[in-house]
Amino acid sequence: MKGIFKVLRSEAVKLRHSKLSSLLLISPLLSLSVGVMYNARSDMPWLEMYSMMALSHAILFLPLMTGIIGALMCRYEHANGGWKQTLALPISRTDLYVGKFLIICFMTFTMQLLFFLAVVAAGMFKGFASPMPIKEIATFVISGWIATLPLAALQLFVSTMWASFAAALTITVIFTLPNLLIIQSGDYGPYYPWAQPGLAMLPMSDSSMNTLGLNISLETLLFVIGGSFLVFFLTGLLYFQRKDVA
């Protein structure tokens, strides 16, 4: 356990100059402009505005940004023989891998937090009369975050494997683009891991699907998100433990 904390600290140092923090701001800022420009018509202005902001944020930006953050995690190691240096340190490879994964989770969580603040800011700018449904919106934001975990796991696996930043990112891009069609399909959407962040963040008419206070049905949470997370994370970890470093 102690090893992981050391890894987290060293990863944080490496990320300091990577311009990652400005990346996290992009989607929340774009969503903020969407929310500010949108004129709600229904008697639930908060949720209506939130839905518009979530549409722009969750279907493509959230999975793709998770991919960029994941691809960024191994940039220093791939350049100039960084793997040799890092792996010569007295830390276990498992700790290093888990530490890198935790950093991705932390970054995506920060992005979700910023998106939440963007919703609050847009709503306050609009001056809605009704009170903000904080609990619902927080649920959507956290559900969306949980749904990105399998995507982050796959991206980290591919990033450790391929030295090219763009090549590694291709995986996430290729699997995210189908979201444009799949998310509309009620039959197939719930089974596609890359569509889950979008589905988890968009308000559903049927709230009986919720489990554990999340906007995700139990089957999807266990089998699609949990299952794909376990497969991607364990494959990546096993690969990394055996990886030959050049």
Added chain:
Amino acid sequence: MLTRAFASDWLKLRHTWIVALVFFGPAGVIGLQAVNWGLRYDYLTDRYAGILWETLLRDVHFLSVPALLLGITLVASMLAGMEHQHGSWKQTLALPIRRRTVYMSKWLVCQTLMLLACILLMSGMLLLGYLLGFGGNIPWDSLLARSFYPWLTAGPILALQLWLSISTANQTIPLSIGIILSIMSLSAADMPDWMPLKWPLLMEDSFSTELSIALGVGTGLLVLLFSIIHFTRKDVS
């Protein structure tokens, strides 16, 4: 000289995933629409009876524009990344070859790959329409337009992405910008006419197709010219 530089850049593509990407992009777009049309065959053929080909082409076009922009982003970044990663800019630029030739050849490789992708896309559309049994009444004008005009009108974006990818070693920035542009292209229909992102959509109520292409190619060459000027003066580390 340019042909030799081009040949050398083309050679570097071997053993990379770039060529595979050029194949997977169009295959993915066609595959998705094949699934879409296959699953809802009865409903869609009933609803769009008489304009089946046109509807299919429109559906493919809807996906192919963001896919093309993402493809441009990834391919430009990979082409530049090969040089950044192994520090080979120094080596390449130490050769007795003009810097503008080096840059032009990268641009040509990128354009050629995108053209290949568009040819594959066109063949895929034809194959898909044939397999779905839409008959021989193919709207060739529309087919050619939707296959190749997005490629021509995406010229400014290709030149911009290539310039961003080549001028910084950190590929995070060009990739993020390319991804943002691709996502924004989905809502480009509501943008003003002068936005380059709107041109590949070939909207009817926007510029005429000829003007869109002229603007796309022209702006693309202009951006290329500026990026060449920047590249020839750039300090290489």
